[in-house]
Amino acid sequence: MRRVCLVSAEGGGSSMGHLGCLVLLIAPLFILQICGEEWCNKDEFTCRSSRCISTKLLCNGVDDCGDGSDEDSCQNCTSGVFSCGPSDGCLLKDKVCDGRADCTNKRDESRELCGSDQPAAQTAPTCPPSEFQCGNGECIRHMWRCDNTPDCSDGSDEQDCNQNECLVNNGCCSHHCVDLPMGFLCQCPDDMKLVDDSLCEEVDVCLERDVCDQLCVHSSHSITCDCHEGYHPGSTTGACTAEGDEAQLVLTTSKGIQLMSLFGTDHETLAPHLPGRGPVAAVTSNRTLYWAQQGQNFIYRISLDKEPQEAVLVQKVRGSVSGLAVDWIHRLLYWTSPDQGSVNAALMDGSPEHPLITGLDEPSAVAVEPLQGFVFWTQCGSAPKIERASLDGHGRTALVTSSLNQPVAITLDIPRQLLYWFDQGARSISRVTFEGRHRKTVVESNGYLDRVFGLAVFEGYLYWSEEVTRSICRANKHDGKNLQVLLSDIPSVGGVAIIQPVLQPNGPAACGRPGTLCPHTCLIDLQPERLRFRCASTETRSNKPQTPGISVPASTFSVLTFAGILSLIIFLSVLLLGVVLWLCRRLQPSRASSALSFSLKDSQDPLISQESHSCTRTFLIEDLLLKVDLDSD
Template sequence: MGHLGGLFLRIAPLLCIPLCGAERHSLPACRQHLEFTCSDGSCISKLKVCDGHTDCRDGSDEHHCSHVRCKKDEFSCRSHLCISTHSLCNGVDDCGDGTDEASCHNCTAGFFSCGPSDACLPGNKLCDRQTDCRDQRDETWEFCGSAQVGPQTASTCAVSEFQCGDAQCIRQAWRCDDMPDCSDGSDEDNCDQNECLVNNGGCSHTCKDQPKGFLCMCPDNMRLVEDSQCEEVDMCLEDDVCDQLCLHINGSLTCVCQEGYHMNLAARVCEAKGDKAQLVFSSSKGVQWRSVTGNEENKLAPHLPGLGAITGVASNGSLYWAAPGRAGAIYRISINGKSQEVVLVLKTKGAVSGLAVDWIHQLLYWTSTQTGSVSVALGDGSAQHQLITGLDKPTAVAVDPLQGLIFWAQCGNAPKIERASLDGRDRKALVTSSIHRPVALSLDMPRQLLYWLDQELRSISRVDLEGRHRKIVVESNGYLDRAFGLSVFEGFVYWSEEVTHSICRANKHNGQNLQVLLSNITSPGSVLILHPVLQPNGSSACGHPGTVCHHECIVSLLSGGLDFSCISQEGGQNKSQQVPTIAHTVSASAMSDPMFAGILSLIMFLSILLAGMFLWWWRVEEFRPSRSLTVQSLSLKESQDPLIIIQGSNTCLVKAREVYTHTQKDHSLSERR
């Protein structure tokens, strides 16, 4: 195949991406037919070679490009023609030399080709308003024409987006930029009009019309993000002058450390107090852990093999691990003591793709690409519930109980990162653009930042918890070709990388000071840094941001879902501001049948025993000498319901709705007496 003809393989990386990191195979440094090797040894997609943009650090991808350059989303034929990538493998020789149909699946009659290395689609799935091909070509204007316009025109785009003639939504900034982005080219029509007159051009502040196109502009002390939105400039985040907290004092910035850290004056970084942190990671040989400083040898739990997701509770050294594969299960093991007994916590509906722990409310959150959901369970596995459903291949989850928030990433047809309150309400999208395949999330608790790893873009980025102040902190550096796990601790981001079989870390602000901590690891998977300072106790949110209990936060996991409520010492509900204690409520349906039968038998036995004792007492009293009767008060301050189990200072309620009923009965009985 000639030099230009070989470029048809540029499109292969986009069409052959495995589903969200589900399949993990060892790769060479650069995939010969799919990637271009830069002069410095780094790898980029062949689709980016000679595209007019420098992607290699040394610019070698744009050298020797005297031949014709096609626009983005176009395929370069050997005949020097440029055709739409959607015309690849459509059964028509659009190039005139057959290069657009080379190496395509030879689909039989009645089937439609989804493109190079993709499937053959049954004809009845073509133009059925549901995308089945990875590049969505089965629902494009080119194949479906006006048949798609009717039903889809009802959908509306965001204010910052332009609606194409085929109802596709693109960014307003792409309109009239001399490069068609709509499949029907409608974004380049009528470009002599004033775009600012329609929705202010999608600009959040000032829209300035141009002879062709328009510009969004921002006031002073604000900056433009995503071509149309203005956000305030936070100098602490803009320049990353501080490792953690940044205070404005007398017109200058002062750096301080969060409680639990101390300032290293020489390096001007915040370091955790106490014991050294544990670096925990999964691999094909089993879950392994060691000191993050590397002063001790790896400890191995070979009975937990595979690349499963991991999380843990630092206070007691409990490690949770999700078994890889279709049969979902979550196990617990202690990494503090000598005993490494593995305990099955719960079986899940579908395989677990991401796992996180709420160490304050004692809850486990996980994602599953099979069920398309974020689920939650009590820490002991006695009850579970699908909290958020209808997601498109969710891959990762993180939780901040102090703020009352959970975060998750999905990498299906519309990759994005969202957040919600701990009970799944108040959903909000944080990242929706320039994101391709987010496979891992991690929180920087002191700075209130969310980091994510994009496996396709080969980068680690961050935003604040409102989705603002976005920044790429680590870009492809030879150790991000196929990364999986992610964790943030002190001044570093940690990740695992399969191509180099390594665990790496770099500066969390700018990706500098790259260090390879471990190498020669067979198929490294998830990465976790375990240290008490990463899971601080404090005024935690009881389910929702801003809701903090005065005395007790009741966590109820019933058939209807997860519920949080504040209970005062007197039994009434309140929402005052102090540190809560936690009590769990488990629905009766969450108990297994044998457990329920056992408890029922115990109740019947105790009832019969009490009845017998009462009859014995009554007969004894009947034969005793008569004496004056003294009325004694019966205290009902503690529940007499045998289904309510008292455990120390916390109350583990089996029936949440009975809390209020018992309290009312107590007050009524006191008044009658």
């Protein structure tokens, strides 16, 4: 900016001229301050005194501005604790320059602070917020920190225990952190409970009391239980019993596929020519089983209503099959492959397989909820977890990541929207909501939970196959009580599935992703690179897809409802037209019938016949309703 100072030629005006020049020089500074423009560079901090300092000097415990403004907005880190910056947390001194970037801005490993010889900064902590990260990168539960027992292999969980851990990122507590003489404690408000040692979640009274098999309404300190359509209240409070045919349990063994009652009283071998245990899934509408032998890469289909039961090869897949599930709405198969480290999908009647989720570490089981549009899977590798995604593989979300060892079996309680899994390392069965909340261990080690292969849930019970005792067992799905051994001495028992139509209710297709309902049809394109769902319009449905696929009606109810509304609109319109014509005839009786015929003949409404008008008013409504029915068909 050029500044020009005009000085008076008279000597007396010289001082005034210099003063005016000084004003002109300083004025832009005040203007910039008033207008909110930054006078300092982008990598500098503007002090209240208008001094510019490097942003690297912020929150270093030194008053570099001279007015303290560079330290005012910092975290209130106590002596011996390092501040990461204005919007970040505090670190213990031993975390600074340790080769691991703990601050979001990596300030604790900066060259200015640590010099040029510090070890290369490692990536940010990989442990979830609910766990403590050891100095060597291991993850342990927060409650094990400073408990006088080293749980980290390097003993770092017992270091600096005389510090106030609550000053460092609130101890990783989501709400309240209470410092103790040794360690700290996370606490929650009265209407919340503590989970994973550090997180608080709202209390769900229905799931806490856990007395309803399905629907639960909590009001006025009381709970009311109810059942979904297809079930009726049982003899006990909160129980729901399925209507229709008696449910049956299918299991795979080394001697073939067997079918038994849920009470274990009757059982028979269906396909002795298909020996070998493995995962099994059922389509209840046509009583069809899909089965894969453990360690093999073949998926077969068997109909229970055909004699004899002949196996049809549906898929020869890449890698072995560890888990198998069916999407009865979109007619798809989902399976996990530990060899490929993936969750895959294909059509039930056979099509090239499509990797849905890849890069997994020993995936072990899979389950599908097509009404909500979810696929769930487990992996048992170095970082065990249970995850969820949409049916097309998008929206991947981790549901369970902590206190998990070997989740080898999984099943869904669709009426309650709960996911159950068996952890072989903990020898227990636990459950969680589809959003990953309200976790609860239901069945703990009881002598029949050493090595579970298959898991299923129906009505008020959990059913599982146990390899060590070679048995089929069941227990209450709420608290694990009423353990029953339904069948024993089974040769190499494998997967289990329950057949009852109510388990797979009809409904609109989610079309790949939760909340995506198509007004007409859901098309499934089996593209080589990805399974793809898309909604098709009326015009699209008339053209066949260019890639192999199927179409699924989005909702029969919506189509019928639209036809009914259209019929009602047409009926009322015709009725109104008839009333108007009748009034016209009454008000103008001298008008000839030929004038009425002319008026109808010239009408632009395609629903009004342009022929033989003498019968039009008599049969018009009946013809219109017939046309609507034909159009609907």
